[in-house]
Amino acid sequence: MSNTAENLMLDWIDGVGTPTRPTTPLKVALVTANGDDATAGTEVTGGSYARQSLTVAAASGGATSNSADLVFSGMPACTVVGVEVWDSAGTPVRLWYGALTASRTVNAADDFKLSAGELDLALT
Template identity: 40%
Template sequence: MPASTYSGNALLNLLLRGVAFSAPARVYLSLHTADPGLTGANEVSTGDWPAYARQDPAQGAAVGTGFGAAAAKATDNAKEILFPAHNGGSNITVTHFGIWDASTAGNLLWYGALTASKTLFPTDEAVWKIGELDLSVT
């Protein structure tokens, strides 16, 4: 899974130049209808899904509780992540996810394609069970 331009630059500056990087106080999971690229494009809109909002994997607890400790350059979600029921008028097909440092706007940190795209019909919920959202550094 690719890191965003923002994250890549911060990591390189930290490790190779000693330039401090402040870790986000909280991270948020977004859903996308196409590849978000390095900037987070194609995020689901509240025009199509009025109840949509990025979700906090830590669910309000300490940010470190949302994902397990990294091992072998990988981690996964430590808690179930549930998006609100799709309350729009038409189907939405979700193909990608993003990890952000803010609930709205902010900086895209990480992104990736879903294993399989998912069409959400009105009243459907999007959910990741514990351990289903895998992040890795390649």
């Protein structure tokens, strides 16, 4: 989770203030360089790339995953190394980030797919 999401979660659980729920739908972004807790990664640009809406299954055991395939069509030539999850606010807020298990090289105009269940979100 990003620092922003961690703070929202802690404030909600601890009853501090009135944290605002992220604006939905949540959007998945692909990155060519990973970020960290405080800094976003380098998002893919070009081709027909666009962030995709995320739907998730109900959480169990402190984790959930995407409940539908995420397909990014018409990608530019690049190497995808990670993903980020953002809300849909006018000024989007990054909530989750993480590296792929293995980087994936994509050719121009190809599709990039994360199958249902492949994007895991967990509180540890």
